[in-house]
Amino acid sequence: MATGHDDHHHGPAKGFTRWLYTTNHKDIGSMYLWFSFAMFLLGGTFALVIRAELFQPGLQFVEPEFFNQMTTMHGLVMVFGAVMPAFVGLANWMIPLMIGAPDMALPRMNNWSFWILPFAFAMLASTLFMEAGAPNFGWTFYAPLSTTYAPSTVTFFIFAIHIMGASSIMGSINIIATIQNLRAPGMTYMKMPLFVWTWLITAYLLIAVMPVLAGVVTMMLFDIHFGTSFFSAAGGGDPVLFQHVFWFFGHPEVYIMILPAFGVVSEIIPTFSRKKLFGYDSMVYATSSIAFLSFIVWAHHMFTTGMPLAGELFFMYATMLIAVPTGVKVFNWVTTMFKGSISFETPMLFSIAFVVLFTMGGFTGLMLAIAPADFQYHDTYFVVAHFHYVLVPGAVFSIMAAAYYWLPKWTGNMYDEALGKLHFWLSFVGINILFFPQHFLGLAGMPRRIPDYALQFADFNMVSTVGAFIFGFSQLLFLFIVVKTVLGGKKATAQVWEGAEGLEWTVPSPAPYHTFTTPPLVP
């Protein structure tokens, strides 16, 4: 048996079992990213089914029952299968490189936290082929839709959530332990790249709320199979209890999906502005404040569910407070670009689009935070437009920005800049055609999660669907660009980008299989 020490000088193991048994953070990071992309296409296909059905009023392609399965599966696959694993993949690849660590802190558990994911999603997706049909109660799975009135496949949904939760918790423990324990000497907390900082806080959020999600699905399991009455008022429970516990998880969850995006953008904007990030310390404090606030705003998802007035007011004001640290971040990104020597490579284009469009999503969030106004917007397409603006041109654009930014470091090859820019513009135009009209639909009163609608909504829905197909099919171009870069291309230098700073740019491109064998010196 070779000792780990000797291993450093070896390359990857031979054969496909390398991917099954690997403990290497780069292998595992790549697997997370490919898995995430596969789920992105799967969830995207579900979305296109939804948009195709909504192209015209009336029922064209699918039954309402199947439509509900599509909205549910789209949400679940995108949140738990596409966005979260993509960020964990980036964390796996980049955090050890950025802090001068040899690998993740617990490499074998790292492999385990990845490999249970495909099984969980296989189980979840298999419900589509079962007689009872896939879960149809929306990704928020409110009781009693998900308990009393749920299809029998809800059992597999519950267990799939348990496994995804276990994966996230193990992944986060690994990331926290890596950051706490494996920083190279001299890499103090306030010297860490912001991507590392945002992930440290994200991992903390994940460990805090994934067990709560496990708790709430466990209560569901017992209500369904063992006769308890957590969510049944007939037994003294309360369906609203479900929403409280779910959103106690759910609100930090949305920051779990956006804080690493903040980190990515905070890496990219300084590089292409050729300036240091403006207000590093305030970025750290703003991220921490957002994480703290995320625990005390959950009931703003429930303004219309019935809460005492004091509750409505508390959650309204607490939610509005989040705009302050978020505003600090947007200010800092813009100020970093101010008087910078900016060049517009693909990662920078995605990042600038992120700042603009995410801010728009943030503003519609502020509108939704106003309790009396939310009574009007609640469960309309305005909400759909709001959270898709923060998640698609927010989280997803930042993932694409990160992919273009670090692809040369991962593969050793430069991607095709012209194609990258084409991908960006198609995505940018597509996404706005797709989601911008949905604001108007919502304000005009179109409810979400319906397969059919009144005639006055027809035009905007048609426009939205056209945008969806533009955006959806442009992602095949992304796949093509990534595969092309993996296969070859102009060789990348170690630094790759003229303005790039940080440990990851000091190692060769592609980064060696084992990067650091002893702690590097941090400048």
Add this chain to the structure above:
Amino acid sequence: MAHASKETTHGAYEPYYVPEQSKFPFLASIGLFLMVFGLGNVLNDIKAGISATGSSWLAFTGFFILSSVLYNWFATQIRENHQGLPSAQLKRSYVLAMYWFIFSEVMFFSAFFGALFYVRNLAVPWLGGEGAKGVASMLWPDFSPVWPVISNPNPQLFTNPGESMAWRGFGEALHYLPLWNTILLLTSSVTVHIAHTALKNNNRKKLITWLALTVLLGAVFLVLQVEEYAEAYSELGLTLNSGIYGSTFFLLTGFHGFHVTLGAFMLFVILMRAVKGHFKPEDHFGFEAASWYWHFVDVVWVCLFLFVYIF
């Protein structure tokens, strides 16, 4: 450049250690999947009223694969530790991981405690017509909101429990099992600490004695809890189907009992390892992890005793 300085720092710091690749995580994933998929089928088969034999075998196979993989995984970690492979840094990572794992367990219990507090202080009073949302009492106008909920809003759907598990006053204290369980668990936290001190003083005999006593106390706790549950089902008529009081009672104490089982099993494995002489006064992470877990389970019980039984 960190690159060039790699050579200069070499020797100044301990070289990094990365464990070699392993088949265990992937095999454990297969086991976990089969177990969970089988279990899902078992539950659905029972609910549909069809035979669950096939799915039970699937779940059992998965459980068998998972546990044998975990056994070998832990055995490998222990063997590598005896060979002196893990660096001091990796051992610190183990410690951090255990801390954060226990934090995640704390949050798991928080979900159930949160549900209990919400139901007791908001949902049940509202159902009875009190407070800001008292309009909910229009559903079952006869329901009176007392905790423990002995008569449910709809007793046809959820059978009323005959009696609750609440504290029966000092007169009955000697016959009150939860009090004995509290004493047992608090004592076991002390005994495991004595065992730890013995280990640090390299006194193996004392370590084994006190550790064995801890495991025994844990086992007695579990026996008493089984007796308590039997009493609840057969004499008090308190079941999982008894409405919100039974739901919160059984899930909170049940998940705690499950964690006690796990903790006692961990301590038992540690006891076996102590008998084999695995631990050194300066290197015994396995012992510490199990004992931290045990203290955590103890703290959860104190909260349970206060908020489920007493108040």
